[in-house]
Amino acid sequence: MSLTDIDSYNPLIEEPSDFDEFWRACRETIAEVEPKPILARQKAPALGLQLDKLEFTSLGQVPIRGYLLTHDSPEPRPLIVHSHGYNSQHDIMLHWARTGCNVCGFDLRGFGRSGRLPLAKGGWVLTGIESPQTSIIRGAVSDIAQAIAVARELLSWRISTITLKGFSFGGALAIMEAAFDPYANMVVAGQPTFGWNKERIRLAKAGSSMEIKRFLEANPEEADRALETLNYFDTLHFAKRIQKPTFIGVGLDDDVVPSRSVMGTASRLTSPSELRVLPVSHSDDPRESLWKKFDDEWLAMTVGGLPANFGSDERRIRSIGLEADAA
Secondary structure, three states: OOOOOHHHHOOOOOOOOOHHHHHHHHHHHHHOOOOOOEEEEOOOOOOOEEEEEEEEEEHHHEEEEEEEEEEOOOOOEEEEEEOOOOOOOOOOOHHHHOOOOEEEEEOOOOOHHHOOOOOOOOOHHHOOOOOOOOOHHHHHHHHHHHHHHHHHHHHHHHEEEEEEEEEOHHHHHHHHHHHHOOOOOEEEEEOOOOOOHHHHHHHOOOOHHHHHHHHHHHOHHHHHHHHHHHHOOOHHHHHOOOOOOEEEEEEEEOOOOOHHHHHHHHHOOOOOEEEEEEEEOOOOOHHHHHHHHHHHHHHHHHHHOOOOOOOOOOOOEEEOOHHHHHO
16 A cells, blocks of 8 residues: 555445434434533542542433543643443553543443443444444444533533544544534544445454444345444544544554555545554554554644644655565
């Protein structure tokens, strides 16, 4: 892949005619749900930091559980809001807080500490796949919207900026939320899934794509309806609606989230954006450690602000570690 041909990955996929109406109604519905946040003080993980268990109510009155990690000092600081990967749960990101940020993390509905939900036997992503209104993905995006609302309520003027961060499954949901969220200042997505659905289902060998592939193979009569539902959650449609700086990482060799689907999503971005291309992701390859450079870069921008030429031609697409492969 040439690092200059990202636009060649822009697939022609028709979006639902009522896409904006659907998501506008969803935003209105979650806005009416009182979050009722509950904090429980935990032992301080480091000097000058406060850790609280967090619980709040999301769409459908589902309880969502996570944490809030804040600095004792009252001045405004950047806030990072994050979830987690597929079939996983959040970690407490102490090293993010040590850079000077406040951090809010949580488990999405059906996972980890927020996992008390009836799920489809074939996998989380198949839950409610009968329609976009019943899809569990709709609820998960609402969980992120509610988490931001809760963090803004609890921290108020102590927030200087909000960075919405996710990797893989969490990265896809961050993109979905960022397309309609009025409060986040920057979105960071590493190897986001749910883009270019037919292509990722065709190429993927594990993860949510394989769960969908098995479902479609076992239930061919349900294929059209299932793919129609998933089209409401295709990150390609969301990407072009994002109006805030976006920082995306793509691992070229990936059996879980095919890089072509990530490139397709990145090609749709119209806001100031940058892409970092790495050799691998979702693997046991030692080059996975290169993702630390991706994390170091977006963390530096979260703490210190975006460079004046963010998204410019000379910065837009850069590689991390591919030079070593070429040598």
